[in-house]
Amino acid sequence: MMQLKLKTLSLLALTFISTISHAQVISEYVFTQNGGDLNNIKSTIADVNEPLRVQSYDRAFNAVGHIYSCTATWLGDDGEWVYILAAAHCNGATKDVSNTGYNFYADDDKTVIASGGTVYTVPERNHRPAGYGGASTDLEILKLKKVADYRDKNGKKVVKPVLYDGNEEKGKPVQFVGYGLWGVNVTENETYGPKSGQRRMTSMSVIDSIFEMNHGIGAGYEPVKESAKWGRTAPGDSGSAWWQTHQGIKTIIAVTNGGAARSSTGARISQYIDWIKSVYPEVDVLSEHAFNWSDNGHKGTLGTLYQYDNPYNGDKEYFMLQNVGKDGRYWYFPTNKNNNGNWVYLGTDKKAALENIKTLQSFKDWSANGHKGVAGDIYIYYNPYNHATELFQLKHDGQYWYFPTNKKSNKDWEYLKDVKF
CATH class of the missing domain: 3.30.160.280 (Double Stranded RNA Binding Domain)
Known part of the structure; x- marks a missing residue:
């Protein structure tokens, strides 16, 4: 079977990456298709994983950073406090609310974004109801004192990630992004890493299980053969977000707990949305997310919220998508606070706009x-x-x-x- 050039990845990997997921231990099939030598993994893995490492810096994943010895995700800040999504086992908190002196670091592992504050652990972690387990309760949010704005490699402020609050994760591709150990087949090795930069990368799988009272989530892994499930998480990925595309954008569906040789497991975000909002009310969730006109090639889901910075009056206006053309696309917003064939004008206040959508949908x-x-x-x-x-x-x-x-x-x-x- 002909090997493809490393700089472009294999056709297989490119296809999977565009539709499936990201992780740190990859299958023999993808490894060899990308030019790797199974008899000399140590000398070839840096080149094989470099395209996956580069892809882990896609704009959608800018919120990924470090805390403890784990991967974690910046959810946003309120000017004074920064909110970080992480795995509970990373700091072993035994109380629902506790103090911490930990820092959250940017990708370079040197720049401190926030330091010291409060750890909020899901109540089910330390007061476990029947049917719950270690994976389904492995979730916490850290509220840390802001030190600096979180900026991407181009110096722009990172945009809040979107949390998924639906119930359609199963059977769909999932992406992992984290700082875990690298490996091939079922074995990871702490000596493997890139020639330069952070040991960070992406890999792929598919959600195939919902368990532990619907609060745990799992993705399988095929370590040898050609498969859509060609990647899994590894030590160091604990706390990392799982990314899945819904309504045309990347959303967070889970936080890494761990896994086994042929699976990755996590806490299912959709089941904890109310708790997350109780800690950080301004978190961005999909059902309340305000899309932009240019998102997803002008294709959208009917009934969703859009925002428009109207250059004619200076207002930020909100609209509900009510109709699309035969090609599945919408066209311009009206500029006069009215409705048109694609849009229903909802006002200039986001909370009121969301309530207006509920009224329309009733x-x-x-x-x-x-x-x-x-x-x-x-x-x-x-x-x-x-x-x-x-x-x-x-x-x-x-x-x-x-x-x-x-x-x-x-x-x-x-x-x-x-x-x-």
Whole structure:
């Protein structure tokens, strides 16, 4: 089988990287396809892993850093305090809330971003309910005194990562990024590392298990053969975030607990969102994330929140995506605080905008339930003829037909009003 040039990775690895995950111990298949020599791992692994090391510095992973001897993730700061996502076992806290003198370091392992403060450990860790275990409770947040802004290699402030708060992780690709030991097959070695820079890299797998009362999560690993599950975490990756693409962006779905020769295990973030918000209310979660117009090639999920820095009036405005074209893409925001064919204007306050989306989603949709309804139910209609967002009330039980398009009523529908925030 022909080997490909190291500078481009193997076709296999490139395909997996674009769709699956990242880790630190890789399979024999990927290692050899990328030019590695199984009889001389020590001398070839630096070149093999260099493309994976470079990819670990993609913008999506800028929040990754160090704490203790573990990998950890910067969640954001409030000007005075910095909030760090980590694994509970890394400092062995035996209380739900405790003090710490630890530092959080930038990627260079020298620049201190925050130092000293409070450790918040999930209550299930030290007061473990039946069915929970070490993986499902291995989660903490550190609230540390801010020392410096967290900036990327270009000097720009790091953007908050997005935490996943849904339930569709299983069966999908996952990415790991961390500072763990490097290895091939099932063996890692502390002497392996890059020719220069940090021992940091990415690898790939697929989520294949949810366990321990739905609070633990796992990804398998195939150490030899060709597989989408070609990477796993290793010592030093403890506390690292697991990244999975949802709605076109990288989101954090888990924190590394550990694993075994053929698996990686972690604490499942979606099950702890309320607790995380109780420690850091301003954390960015997917269901509340404000997308930008240019995200994901102008493709988005209907019903999601977008933000717009309106250059004509200087306001930050919020919109809900209500419709896309035949190509699956949307077009420009309106600039006059109105709705158009793609967008519903929600106002200039993010919290109010999220509440407005909940209001819009509480109305019924014309295509639901086989076009049958109950008298008095209220339906929402995104009118393609005038770009208005309109509300109608069903006049009778049973089968109904089309909404009127001229802001009038008909035998099925009573026109109520246009939606405008």
